[in-house]
Amino acid sequence: MNEAIRKLQPQKVWNKFADLNAVPRPSKKEERVIEFMKDFGKNLGLDTKVDEVGNVIIKKPATKGLEDRTPIVMQSHLDMVHQKNNDTDFDFDSQGIEMYVDGDWVRAKGTTLGADNGLGVATIMAVLESKTIEHPPLEALFTIDEETGMTGAMGLKGGLLNGKILLNLDTEEDDEIGVGCAGGVDVTAKKNYAQMDAADQYDAHVYRITLKGLQGGHSGMDIIKGLGNANKLMNRLLFATRDVMHLASLKGGSLRNAIPRESVAVVVVPKGQENAFKSEIKKISGEIFNEFISLEPDLEIVTDKIEDRPAKVLKQDEQLKFLKAMYAAHNGVFRMSPSIENLVETSNNIAKVTVVDGTMTIECLTRSSVESSKENLATSLQSVFELAGFNVTFAGEYPGWAPKMDSPILKVMRELYVKLNNEEPHVAACHAGLECGILGQNYPQMDMISFGPTIKGAHSPDERASISSTQKYWKFVLETLKNIP
Template identity: 50%
Template sequence: MSDAIRSLEPRALWNCFADLNAVPRPSKKEAKVKAFVRAFADKHALECLEDSGGNLIVKKPATADRAGHAPVILQAHLDMVHKAADGVSFDFENQGIDMWIDGDWVRARSTTLGADNGLGAAAILAVLASKDLSHPPIEALLTIDEEQGMSGARMLQGGLLSGKTMLNLDSEEDDEFTIGCAGGIDTLVSWQHYTHSLHAPEPRYEIRIEGLRGGHSGLQIHEGRANAIKLMARLLDTCGTEMVALSEMKGGSARNAIPARCTAVVVVQAGSWEKEKADAEDEAAFEKRIADEAADILAEFRRIEPDMRITTQKLPPSPHGFTPTMTDENQRAFVSALRAVVNGVYRMSPEITGLVEASSNLSLIDVAEDCAEWSGLQRSSVESSKRDVAAAFAAPFRLIGAEVRNDDGYPGWSPSASSAILDQMKGIYRELFGHDVGVSACHAGLECGVIAQTYPGLDMISFGPDIEEAHSENERASISSAQKFWKLLTTTLARL
């Protein structure tokens, strides 16, 4: 990790971020980062509680000038999305993030940076460690497993927080206050399919789609970024069962990221019934069919996916002497279902101009010998619309006989028409930066709506520094924006 990160201003924030990013913190495996926070609390003689959901609450008394003021909840999540660039091997469970400075941006070397939501968590730690900042009593709520279903927030224990105002530090634009967000639901699909075995030396090929931008499946879903799984289904459909038999397929990196990579292993089949096995002519026809369709795809996405690569590579014969593949009937059903499934924007909000109301992202897929599993995340700011888009996502898979189930989902956060913290912070922002701040809802999932189920009546707002390309290996955080964010946070705390 570059020591230069620790020299950035404000040093309190960036040093806490550097310390945090040295600790592995994958979703559902937060033991190391929770131990780090407990040790941090002990070092600064702060009370640290763990609730029944596995979340941490660190409490700090008010400074002398704010004694007697109401407590304020500062909230962020500890886990991060883990994704490495194509071809990069990185042990996220044991390695810290390797950061570097690129002009006004902090980046990671070929992995996600963890600024989502590491900068928010680091800001909270910096406030907790401070000796000279003015603030009311602080209740720092550091949740777990936000990125894999918000289980920490969903299992949040009541009765441990007394604050009535909550500052969520998980937004990614420094000139916007977020006062509402979409809810989400995961749709999980499992399909037992029939296979037959094609004997060696039937030619086996790997088809690879890589180099896509990927990104956040909520914040970037409206940009038309390519979904690698959907594109692979298109290539398989173009070839048809008369040309290839599908053996394996794997794609996606996280439930809440647009898939940037997908691979498939296929066996090239004989082009006519007269042949017993495929020959060089059939292989050439397959390679040309893929190349022609790939050229069309690359042309269609040339502006938004300039680094996309679609390649084929001939593989050695199967060491087992045979290759299990889907039957023709199953393959046609499977590919057709993937082609038909809802992916992308489902409905724009009729209430808020430019806001996506409902969307769907085909996130992950893994096709093995006789079982295929895949999943998608559906989001909506309207509960009935969330159920509708999830049902639409499931429909083609139910038609082919797959088992479809949904998790419990999480609610959206409805904007409040009256918010004291919003009014106060709008004034502080104008005073500090000389212009008005934007106020909006977002199509990402924030924990505010979930937390409000356990602690109803909270007055909540979300804000943060500029972070781009979250959930991808191109994630980056603006240094100048982090300074602006810190100034806003510390000034607000001094006024509450």
């Protein structure tokens, strides 16, 4: 299956991408891909080291004639988001990604593709391996754990790199040159809740509510689209039926940086309340379908009667507090940038919600390019959850990357883009969390830029990479390397 990928142009890039995607590389489990990358550098005879947190650094001298150019760092992250469809049988810890060609797109069979940021990694590998590509003194930086905390970038110490220009290859539109990004913080609300015996509800019926088929996607780049959030939509169903059911368990979403696509709740409906329960579910489901008919055409809400009776359910007062907190907690765009058109400044993704065995947990990722606005939204969420009796913690905080419109490398790349494509690039900040802001803390004088090929649906099983865009991007990479001042 992946052999078809290896025949695509540019072959140097797609072959390295296929090699990389054969290696399992979930965030926080990057041991195999670190070893893979270390062996790759050493087999090329290049200076290769792994720092104390697991980042891999490979250094390559300049090609002949470019020794006096400004030394550069090419950077991408090794880990990938692991998401799969419910009906896909796949073990991310042991299997390589199964890819196929679909017109102009490369996709994976029922899972994320890993183009984020695997195509960036493959690009750098192709440059390192080549004996003909012209480039200045080069340091390749492969960071770990970008997707679940950016701990690789955070752990990179000053003094390890000599480059003066950083080329981050983690942007997902080929006409965009990135000059800034949002910072973020993980907001987690957790509490133990009082339960009562489900057996107390004589002749009750048990139902499983499944909400699925949402698009999901990147909680930064795609948050502006207003896509359905499975956790918020499920809460509407549960809130509407709060007086005629007892919640036994709930599980929605999986990763903080992915908009949740699915949610499953198990509820106990007392005798005599079945018709009211079904009626409310039907009514609210219809409202949701009407609201999202153009955005979420594959949305499904299925209510099944099941035989397995849960032992415990939430007490009514605990249930009401939880549902009200979920209703009040902000999800989606919080504020648009007043200075950059169509840029989300601040947002929140209610990413993962679990209610099981006496413990409920709500996991959010709050993003903003303005630190004060990020703190404002995080405090708003904290207030809502604490009023409902949750303990709230903040973790994994990372800074944004402030745009520098007078950047020398921006000037060079802007002119090259126009020369190659006969049009102006879109110079912009993004609402995703790039590593540039973090890396800039220990390398404040480094001139930074971000760019990449077009990738759609990142962080979801609909992730796909454009073949023609990758060809366009590769030419841009080669011209940039030749023209570093």
